[in-house]
Amino acid sequence: MAAIHPPENPAQAFRFVDHRLIYLGFVHTCNEKEMVADRIGHEFHLINPRLQARALRMFDAGVGDGSVLTQVMESAHDRFPFVPHYVVGKEISIEDVRLTLPKMADRFVEHPLTVLTLTNMAYADAPWLALQKAGPDISWMEFAIRGDTAHQIKSQLRELEPFLTENWKTRVSPVTGNPVYERPAVVVIYREDRHFPLSSIIPAQSKADANYDLVIASQPYQARGKLEFKAKRVIAPLARALGSGGRLIGIHSQGGDPAEEIVRAIWPEQKSFIHSGLDIIDAVKHELTAHDAHAPGFTFDVDSEPLRYKLRPLSAEGGSIGTSGVNAAWIAATYVAQIEDQRMRETTSNDNYLEITRDVLARHGGQLSFNDAVYTIARAGL
């Protein structure tokens, strides 16, 4: 997405440049998404799908390339193989939707009782598949897949391309610099041969419910965004979308790890990770009680240990830490710390940054690890 206005704050500066390739590089060189999905999977031991909901209901507040959601759906199948799964994913980027859909083909094979809905709507609207304030008409499509092999299903999912091209368009908001949709869009996907048992949970326009058993908020905001924004605009609306007994799990980069050592060795003043899990929880608590004294009880928790993930080992070149490993470490560390493009360009004009990265890696036995903060919000069961 091209920049059209100078950014007002560092978080926006990071947003302005196209970090898509770096995001994809990061997803494949680090094991974060797998660790995140495993951690989320533990929540299923604390969740009991409700009979009256007729499904396990899950919401992903930012699908990205689909790595986390598909792996969470795998563990949901493992835990609840015979329960219908109602899954809604919010994702504004058409490129990410394109990367996610093929990953879903085998989910429909292993768990045929799946209704998957993707939408480009904002946090306050997406869980309900409806606009809270009046807005443009929603482009709504129901897509019943024929066939029962991954090959057949994947081929049909490709037929969604014209709908996506037409309806998943974005522009850059002149106010925030962030991408916003041109019009709200929803696509509801299920297997035609399972229409009968799924019919009571297939969402219909203006009639969809939130009531989630699980809300996934993995890296849902920019690290240096304002606390009020993170709590009020992102996490509190998601907590309100929980059904009774439902659980929200939030995960964000926390720093205090060897990856941050690289960043601080180059920019000693850099403070990328300004809010802890506890900061978010305190602000969300305040938000939920300030605006809704009758809100059903929520309980809040922060994992005592950060989720530790690492750069996958890259083949050593000549027995030492190879150039590709050093580059991958540099890219992952600066990506997670959300360093603005301009500062990256200034620093990479000579090779010092590679020496510094190599030194940090050598101090840690050639490994690079990262910390994520994890918190949960549970809504009381009835």
Ligand SMILES: C[S@@+](CC[C@H](N)C(=O)[O-])C[C@H]1O[C@@H](n2cnc3c(N)ncnc32)[C@H](O)[C@@H]1O
């Ligand atoms: C909605 S979010 C996350 C998508 C998905 N939930 C995931 O975890 O990959 C999308 C943005 O989060 C950022 N992001 C993803 N993983 C990150 C990480 N480990 N640390 C910091 N930012 C990250 C990227 O900028 C990406 O464009």
